[in-house]
Amino acid sequence: MSDHNLLTLQGVHTHIGAYHILHGVDLAVPRGQLTMLLGRNGAGKTTTLRTIMGLWRASQGRITFNGQDITGLPTPQIADLGIAYVPENMGIFSDLTVKENMLLAARQARSAGQMNEERLAWIFKLFPAVEKFWSHPAGKLSGGQKQMLAVSRAIVEPRELLIVDEPSKGLAPAIINNMIDAFAQLKASGVTILLVEQNINFAKRLGDGVAVMDNGVVVHAGTMKALAEDEALQQSLLGLAL
Incomplete structure (x- = not known):
């Protein structure tokens, strides 16, 4: 594995109870870049994040972070290696x-x-x-x-990798702009970022690389720029126009 990628998933399968959710995910998150994970609802994006964090166990395949195999590690140990995870429900203590x-x-x-x-x-x-x-x-x-x-x-x-699930969900456009700015500054500070996002405009403005999931596998990986410029590809992968 090259040092170029901070995080890699190779052939990762995840079962949740009787359900086979991830069917061999291959994903590379290059160091110092912002990688977008896109896909329709139910494509397996959140499951991929949770599997990286050890919240759900990969039943097959390998997850490597910073040259270390983290596939079987418990979540606190994974976090201690320098990975921060912001789930969709944010995990804030209201009181x-x-x-x-x-x-x-x-x-x-x-x-x-x-x-x-x-x-x-x-x-x-x-x-x-x-x-x-x-x-x-x-x-x-x-x-x-x-x-x-x-x-x-x-x-x-300080974290080496920041993983965020749908940061723009339900936010007003002005706040989204603020978020985009903050992530750009974080990236400039040297943090590697993996974002799951539904808001394509958000993805387009921030993403260096992109991986698109469908039915528990990555069906497309490349640069965000190339995907943003190819409407036919967006249509076939995401069923939407940017």
């Missing part, structure tokens, strides 16, 4: 304040005072709402603000 949510994610810190100030300042620049609502209960935030908090929690400690 806790924004600050307490951040503190829970900062495993090195026992109090807000121990959190890395430089890093916090950088996060506040990316997502001003996180600073603005610092002492408010997270449950009071809007959908877009919760999404920003979820990403902020994922990056409160």
